[in-house]
Amino acid sequence: MKLSNRLIKTIDAVKTSFWFIPVLMVILSVFVAWVLVHVDGVMHSKNASWYNALSALDHETVQTLLSTVAASMITVTSIAFSITIVVLTLASSQFGPRLIRNFMNDPGTQFVLGTFISNFSYCVILLYAMSLASNQDIGFRLGVLWCLASTAFCVLVLIFFIHHVALSIRADHVVNDVYCEIDHTIGQLKGEDSTGNKTALQESERTPAKVQPAFTELSFISATKNGYLQVVNRDSLFKQAVEQGLFVKLKKRPGNLIIEGMILAEIRSNHSLSSQDEHDLTESMVIGSQRTPIQDPEYAIHQLVEVAVRALSPGVNDPYTAITCVDKLTTILCQIAQIDIDQQISCDDNGVRRLEGCPHSFAGLASTAYDQIRQYGISSVAVTIRLIEGLTHLVELRSGSATRQFAQEQLDAIKRLHALQPYQGVDLNDFQCCVESLELSLHQLNAKPE
Template sequence: MAQSYSPEARIPPFLSATLLYALWDRLRTSFWFLPSVMAAAAIALSFVLVRADAWPGAEAVREFGWLYRFGPEGARAILSAIASSMITVAGLTFSITMLTLQLASSQFGPRLLRDFMRDRGNQLVLGTFISTFAYCLLVLRTVRGTEGSSFVPHLAVLFGVLLALASIAVLIYFIHHIATSIRVETLLAQLATETRAAIDRLYPERLGHDPMPGERRTPAHLIPADFENAARRVQAERSGYVQRVDAEALMRLATEHDLLVRVEARPGRFVTERDAVLMAHPSDRVVERVVDRLHAALVIGQDRTPEQDLEFSIRRIVEIAQRALSPGINDPTTALYCIDRLGEAFRRMAGRDLPSPLRFDDTGHLRIITEVLSLDELACPAFAALARYGIADQDVVARLLSTMDLLQGATAPEVRRAISQLSEAIRRESEEGSREFDRVRFREPGGLA
């Protein structure tokens, strides 16, 4: 029987939607991309406006004399002043940004540098200064004031002045933005927004049809008995963290070739070369072209990303709290803020149905088996990590236990048991080294804060 191929089968693996999306995400979150685009636009605009000034019809606009009072020397002076000041301010801006990154890395952790690098405000500020410099420099070369040959691009010079005025406004914005962006409240609000988006993206949505809602364990009768022996191991091509798994692409590929695919490395997992990232059954249908398309459905990079890795988003909040509780910083108030944000995220997740690890196609055939983290698998390690650092601070312990108690009332019985066991262990450990007035707080439920 002739085998049918989808249009995606003719697309080279390096041009797959998953890899292109990953490339675009790296570009738009890099510190240089937006300033480079703005500088290129400014260069193009300088040529357009200079050409517009050279058109014969442009003589009519010179009747507005109050707009155009630049002679050759005046135009050169204005453009030179703007260009020199912009490159100086751009250097100052870059230095302040680097200093901010250093402070943020030492106080909040290097994992947060990605958020500072992708900050649109910082990119816009640097791009404005560089664009203004490049624009004025290119317009300056067109000003001629020799005897018998004089040309001043009035419209282009005026636009350069407008760019300089806009740069002053941007500089004021930058000073305000850089001061607010390093506040822990601002950072935690951004991380909380990112975590909520990850919860909404990963947990309410399901791929394909799930005929057994609420069933988390994989029923043995749905998996071929020879799966482990007859499935082909799809190995990682390089070492790194799994950043993205395109489940929709895997579903199309599994349906097209009548495969059962099991995801061995979920997003956030570190893999080395030759580690299995996927298992595809049966192996005789997994030819090299299919293996290439399976590889194209995964993105492996140097670091973890929060898009499909909810555990990483939570871990970054935990890291801020751990650093705040370290002897070198000793800032328990920041740890309390972090506990509040973690409680917010876990309570949001508690109200969601856990997606099934089984993904079925439209005809009801099992196509993908994946791993789904439950609430207790995310919450208990986070709470335990905080208790490990803050067990000697009774305010931190009290807030932690209060958050866990609130979470237990909104969770399923199996999750409630796991959180309750951890809560009791933290309570016992804390009471052993606490003072008498602190023990009273733990004995009275209303005393927990």
């Protein structure tokens, strides 16, 4: 089932919020409290034997117990929120403010906060039910048992939360989370859905294009507000183009800066578009106030590059994290190099072109991944050597012309920076060995016939 652009954006906003899962859990706890109060009342009126077999506490003891648990839960909730804010502050200063989104996207933290708040809400509802005059004779045996069980579960959740927080701020864990997000975005570049299968739009790109028919009308879809292009529903655009006999050429891609009045798409047709048609086409493109990694691999790569650059700063001085980022970026570029991202032309069953995207280029994404790390990491021999080794792996595994050209440009840039800040002794020997290995690989690949 295809999701609309607005729904995709809403789901992403909900996933990166601290309120949605806790609110759902609070609603569930209120419902459970209402059900147990009702069951307690029914069992008390029927004088059920199994119900009477449960140990009963007097009203005053139960109220004291519930009040104690409620006070404890709100205290633990405050501590959990405080720890979360500290982690977000640490992540912002050490890994970059853009990484806060990844921490807020963590379902474990959302579940922990929801567990504590929901147990507090349950105790409050049960205390209110006990205060009613009609419930003075009810022992609330099931309600108290549920309270004790949920409180014991909250203790286990607190232990999990402490372990989870300690794990989440590890540099390797953060880098791997960002890498997984980039890998998911690359899957969309491949035209895969959430299960890894090819989408109908991807299959349409395999249909060979025939002679493009002549169109008599030319119109444009313009932006109605400022911001960044966040989502483009190419499936919806392709479907509309096929149904109405249009050819849609996108002028912008997700991540581009959009200014009001800027042309987003060019529409060719044999009839004038109605206002409803233009509205439907415009709705297939969502503009927001900030970039997101939903369909923007460049932004996701920027996140990983930011972690590496901050690790190379004098205040942090953590070359090992930067090396890990280089390894992940090399893996990403190897995946991108095997995708024909320069071609985003979709044809209908008759071979007529209906949709042409505004694709990324391998050189652009690769430069985004390597340029800043190369510039800031030239003083670190280990990072520079790992960059060269990454380029060597890239040209050996993906020997296309674009890959070779990118590797040669990066190698030339590294040599120029090295000339300004030359290495000495063993460092120089290691650097030269890596450079010679990359040059040999490039020479052998360039000597092969295409």
